[in-house]
Amino acid sequence: MNLIKLSWKYLISKPLNTGLNILLLAMGLAIITVLLLMQDQFENKMTRDAKGIDLVIGAKGSPLQLVLSSVYHIDFPTGNIPLNEAEGVSKNRLIKNVIPMGMGDNYNGYRIIGTNHDYLELYEASFKEGKAWEFPFETVVGHAVARKLELELGSKFVGSHGIGTASHAHEEHDYVVVGVLEKQDNVLDQLILTSIESVWYTHDEDHDHEKFEQPVATTGFPNSEQPDREVTSLLVQYRNPIAAVQLPRFINSRSSLQAASPSFEISRLFELLGIGIKLVQGLAVVIIVIAGLGIFIALYNSLKERKYDLAVMRTLGASRGTLFVHIILEGFLLTMLGGILGLAIGHFFLWLLVITNEQGALAGLRPDVFLAEELWLLLIALATGVLASLIPAWNAYRTDIAKQLTGA
Amino acid sequence: MLSTSSIEFSYEDGPPFSFPDIRLERNEELLIIGESGSGKTTILNIIGGLLKPKSGKVLIDNEDIYALKGAQLDKFRGRNIGVIFQKPHILSALTVVENLQVANFFANKSDNGVIDTSLRELDIAHKKDAKVNTLSQGEAQRVSIARALVNHPKLILADEPTSSLDDKNAEAVIQLLKQQSKKLNAALVVVTHDQRVKDHIQQHITVGKF
Numbered sequence: 001m002n003l004i005k006l007s008w009k010y011l012i013s014k015p016l017n018t019g020l021n022i023l024l025l026a027m028g029l030a031i032i033t034v035l036l037l038m039q040d041q042f043e044n045k046m047t048r049d050a051k052g053i054d055l056v057i058g059a060k061g062s063p064l065q066l067v068l069s070s071v072y073h074i075d076f077p078t079g080n081i082p083l084n085e086a087e088g089v090s091k092n093r094l095i096k097n098v099i100p101m102g103m104g105d106n107y108n109g110y111r112i113i114g115t116n117h118d119y120l121e122l123y124e125a126s127f128k129e130g131k132a133w134e135f136p137f138e139t140v141v142g143h144a145v146a147r148k149l150e151l152e153l154g155s156k157f158v159g160s161h162g163i164g165t166a167s168h169a170h171e172e173h174d175y176v177v178v179g180v181l182e183k184q185d186n187v188l189d190q191l192i193l194t195s196i197e198s199v200w201y202t203h204d205e206d207h208d209h210e211k212f213e214q215p216v217a218t219t220g221f222p223n224s225e226q227p228d229r230e231v232t233s234l235l236v237q238y239r240n241p242i243a244a245v246q247l248p249r250f251i252n253s254r255s256s257l258q259a260a261s262p263s264f265e266i267s268r269l270f271e272l273l274g275i276g277i278k279l280v281q282g283l284a285v286v287i288i289v290i291a292g293l294g295i296f297i298a299l300y301n302s303l304k305e306r307k308y309d310l311a312v313m314r315t316l317g318a319s320r321g322t323l324f325v326h327i328i329l330e331g332f333l334l335t336m337l338g339g340i341l342g343l344a345i346g347h348f349f350l351w352l353l354v355i356t357n358e359q360g361a362l363a364g365l366r367p368d369v370f371l372a373e374e375l376w377l378l379l380i381a382l383a384t385g386v387l388a389s390l391i392p393a394w395n396a397y398r399t400d401i402a403k404q405l406t407g408a
Numbered sequence: 409m410l411s412t413s414s415i416e417f418s419y420e421d422g423p424p425f426s427f428p429d430i431r432l433e434r435n436e437e438l439l440i441i442g443e444s445g446s447g448k449t450t451i452l453n454i455i456g457g458l459l460k461p462k463s464g465k466v467l468i469d470n471e472d473i474y475a476l477k478g479a480q481l482d483k484f485r486g487r488n489i490g491v492i493f494q495k496p497h498i499l500s501a502l503t504v505v506e507n508l509q510v511a512n513f514f515a516n517k518s519d520n521g522v523i524d525t526s527l528r529e530l531d532i533a534h535k536k537d538a539k540v541n542t543l544s545q546g547e548a549q550r551v552s553i554a555r556a557l558v559n560h561p562k563l564i565l566a567d568e569p570t571s572s573l574d575d576k577n578a579e580a581v582i583q584l585l586k587q588q589s590k591k592l593n594a595a596l597v598v599v600t601h602d603q604r605v606k607d608h609i610q611q612h613i614t615v616g617k618f
Contacts, residue, residue: 001506001509001510001512001513002513006502006510006513009501009502009506010501012501013500013501305500306500308497309497309499309500309501311497312493312497312499313499313510313514314458314482315456315458315485315486315489315491316486316510316511316514316515316555317482317483317485317486317487317511317514317515317516317559318482318486318514319478319479319482319483320478320479320482321479322479322482322514401458401459402450402453402458402459405453405458405493405497
């Protein structure tokens with residue numbers, strides 16, 4: 001027998017009360033854990049995905065939508081822009097590099113993105129097997145796509161129009177997988193990459209099989225004899241800091257194009273989300289405070305029934321200090337369990353969110369990552385327990401043995 | 409072994425009590441008799457180190473127990489004095505055997521098989537892992553006796569140990585106390601107003617009315 005065991009015995013002698021308090025505390029902590037994990041990883045993911053992209057140029061519309069669709073591949077594109085206009089704007093001396101993007105198709109919900117090899121280099125993508133595309137209809141698939149759709153080298157599939165599942169299929173020509181990427185922990189995991197030419201050709205009415213045999217452009221813009229070709233957007237790298245001031249204004253003043261800065265749009269997004277996050281955080285804090293009160297009330301009430309027990313412990317040789325520690329330990333054990341359970345539930349929640357949302361904004365978040373902040377959460381929980389048991393422990397400390405035992 | 413000298417005590421709003429001096433050696437038994445309200449439980453609490461007297465000394469094994477500071481007195485009590493109350497007062501969250509283990513723990517003594525022996529001797533070994541609320545009154549009282557004896561005290565104090573028991577159980581409890589204190593070579597003090605106890609213990613003192 002020792003004090004921890006003694007406190008534990010008293011805790012489990014009231015399983016419902018103890019269970020309720022543990023659960024309440026765990027819930028409050030779980031909410032905060034999920035928020036912490038999501039905030040940390042989401043921001044990381046957002047910054048990682050936007051690395052090296054200073055500006056996105058696309059059709060007019062919501063700048064946030066343009067950034068979300070072209071950089072993070074979560075929203076719908078704003079529309080397409082004429083190829084010649086895109087080429088024209090790319091010649092600007094403030095631009096160091098441009099990566100054109102062509103979108104609009106999907107395979108089982110995973111987006112098919114037409115681009116060039118610069119896009120792979122932007123993310124320093126490495127291949128698990130195979131190589132980058134060189135001819136029309138050759139594709140490179142991200143790690144998550146390959147795993148989920150069981151694609152491997154040589155697999156053939158047919159894209160469908162639109163970027164959600166269940167739209168009509170382009171049955172004219174199969175895509176073929178020529179490369180599978182390693183796990184990148186960024187947006188590439190969720191994408192099917194191919195050349196812009198492939199995207200064009202699937203949508204063409206005529207099927208000129210001769211051009212299907214021509215190699216595609218691996219950098220810059222693709223060549224096209226047809227005058228009305230379009231791309232969806234351009235990912236731009238600035239040549240120098242002045243570009244950040246001049247280029248967006250210059251492009252936005254042209255009637256058909258708009259420029260949006262990922263870092264600006266994302267901080268605006270977080271500002272909008274921030275209010276909601278604050279609200280949920282506040283709610284979690286309230287739950288934790290209620291849990292603390294619950295523990296306090298439970299200990300305080302049980303102490304009334306336990307005054308005899310405490311007096312008996314004193315006659316058996318326990319000192320005042322021992323009883324004080326005995327009660328504090330009860331609060332401590334309770335919140336320790338609540339804390340650990342809370343962190344576990346938090347990670348479990350995130351896991352649930354991620355597996356039910358495999359193609360959305362939360363895809364790629366990792367529930368098995370632990371943060372240093374979680375240790376702080378545990379400490380806060382323990383502090384709550386000690387605080388809540390302080391007054392009951394003090395009462396135990398002051399228990400008058402003779403008075404209790406003689407019932408006076 | 410036990411000696412008290414000129415003990416006086418008063419409750420805040422009550423008349424002062426003064427108690428006759430007591431001298432008791434190991435293996436001796438003493439009965440303190442008195443009506444309700446005569447202060448006989450008070451004297452037991454004072455001897456047991458549970459209630460500090462207004463004046464006077466309590467020496468147990470040549471130790472002036474009220475000269476001991478807080479935790480020291482608690483430890484001394486745990487190791488040297490076994491108290492049996494009118495009601496069993498068994499720790500409700502614990503099983504029978506855990507009630508004895510906790511007494512060991514608070515007195516810093518190790519088990520060494522004492523617990524099993526005393527449970528067997530008091531005929532409650534079969535209830536070892538039972539919770540208090542499943543015990544009969546007689547069983548509960550025997551558990552509280554076992555708990556008071558588990559640290560092999562030099563002094564055993566019993567406060568009205570028989571008052572809630574029938575004749576048969578009362579006799580058994582008194583015999584058990586006598587027999588166990590002989591075995592442990594301890595001094596036994598029983599406080600009671602129960603006339604049934606009188607015949608079993610030779611030495612009497614009466615408090616309250618003289």
